[in-house]
Amino acid sequence: MATGVFSEGRASIDKRTLRTDKWWLQPAATFGVLLSFVIYSTFRAFEKNYYWAEPLISPFYSPCISTACLDGASHFGQPIGTLVVFGMVISPAFFILVVPLGFRLTCYYYRKSYYRSFWMSPPACSVAEPHKKYTGETRAPLILQNGHRWFFYLGLVLNVILTYDAVIAFRNADGEWGHMSVGTLVLTLNATLLWLYSLSCHTCRHTIGGRLRSFSKHPYRYKAWSFVSKLNGNHPLYAWISLFGVAFADIYVRMVAKGTITNYYFF
Amino acid sequence: MAGKVNLRIWRGDSKSGDFKDVQVDANEGEVVLDVIHRVQATQMSDLAVRWNCKAGKCGSCSMEINGKPRLACMTRMNTFEEGETITVTPLRAFPVIRDLVADVSFNYKKAMEVPSFEPPADLAPGEYRMQQVDVERSQEFRKCIECFLCQNTCHVIRDHEENKKSFAGPRFFIRMAELDMHPLDTIRNRKQQAQEEHGLGMCNITKCCTEVCPEHIKITDNAIIPMKERVVDVKYDPVRWLGSKIRKREGI
Ligand code: SF4
Ligand code: SF4
Ligand code: FES
Ligand code: FES
DSSP states (O other), rough: OOGGSSSSSSSOOOOHHHOOOOOTTTHHHHHHHHHHHHHHHHHHHOOOOOEEEEEEEOGGGGGGOTTSSSSTOTTTTTOOOEETTTTTOHHHHHHHHHHHHHHHHHHHHHHHHHHHHHHSSSSSSOOOOOOOOOTTTTTTTGGGGGGHHHHHHHHHHHHHHHHHHHHHTTTTSSBBBOOOOOOHHHHHHHHHHHHHHHOOOOHHHHHIITSSSSSSSOOHHHHHHHHHHHHTTTTTHHHHHHHHHHHHHHHHHHHHHSSSSOOOOOO | EEOOOOOOOEEEEESEEEEEEEEEEOOOOOOOHHHHHHHHHHTTTTTOOOOSOSSSSSOEEEEEETTTEEGGGBGGGSSSSTEEEEEEESSSSSOEEETTTEOOOHHHHHHSSSOOOOOOOOTTTTOOOOOOHHHHHHHHTTTOOOOOOHHOOOOHHHGGGGGGGOOOOHHHHHHHHHHTTTTTTTOOOHHHHHTSOOOOOOOOOOOHHHHHOTTOIIIIIIIIIHHHHHIIIIIHHHHHHHHHHOOOOTTO
């Protein structure tokens, strides 16, 4: 039986949309960018190499916590042994990539992006979606989106670690402090963008003050909430640029580690 | 945009209908509703169209213009290309009554299902005292003119008629958020109601409601997502749930 805009009783119009603008452009572009990122990060996670070039470490592999890590890359120890599955060593990237992956997958903004571009639910506003049934986020697996806050907390821990990585990048390859290279800037920029992304998160906004019913009783939390609300307005922007930032930081470290370029030191 | 314009108007009723092409004069500074009125006055005297204020404040003239849910009185003619055919249809998420008039009673039914404001028992009307910062968030939602464009564009019901029984829609999520954030409302299980009875979980935050709202209410960011987070507090976050049992925290 016909449903949606073709349901009985609604104006009988045989088109799924009458929009005349290029409504497909945005979902198509989002699809392309997200898919490229997924392909690149999968390739990098499996590569298991070129992620450490004293003192720079790629955000895809930090913290490097398995004994399969390259020498010197593990700043926080190696509590996890080398796991071998079907004769293949599990990449150390896998143990930590679940955090940013889970964080972004459950992010309210990315949800909108991939529901629209990958799942076409809906592809654009007032363009009928192709699905027969729809239950939204009411049952498994999508009900798990409600766990976004756990990834948010874990993401904060990861941000601290990546900030630490940026700080130790103020050393040279011999471990002496007080130096700065292009790599230092790249890692600092990456950490900054990740903080902006996390601080502008809807869960952050809720936690810091949004859940309160009375702001007047909590003046400091109200201030914090107002600040985070401002950042929150730009959350989509931070989501994108921090994604590019991570990819760029990884590409840079990879090129340095491979010897394609040398990490230029300002001083 | 002065001169002749081409209009494709959907005409019919709940049984059948079709597009009718007309050419009509348009003057400088006019909006789509003006032009539709001219069609009515000069060529189709029985054309049904609902309107009231012509100022974007009554929410009556909601329709779809070139496939986009809009207020006809706030859509200026000069936003269209010279010679472009402008297609106007009734709202496509609701049953049609006739021509451009849709039956939006679904929304009135849903409105009645949301329990109204419940002030503290010991306060009489006129004795309510609140701080501005505490009512500010709710006030954004009071701008709603009930045009139901958000309801109409929401794919949960637009694309799935069967969801209508279990889904209240964005206009009522802002209502629930308004009351849940209200400093004097005493009903404390609005979050649970929103999730369990009004289908908040069906919304996948794809933001079309926000895109079409003529009052620019940030429906998704300021009402739906905060409500989803509040629902997580009471339903899906074991730590907070436990904390609220032990400490009986105020504010959640
Ligand atoms: S954000 Fe939610 S309520 Fe708004 S249109 Fe999308 S699905 Fe509907
Ligand atoms: S929230 Fe906005 S779009 Fe929805 S009914 Fe109110 S004014 Fe209209
Ligand atoms: S990170 Fe996007 S909403 Fe939390
Ligand atoms: S006629 Fe009142 S909003 Fe358009």
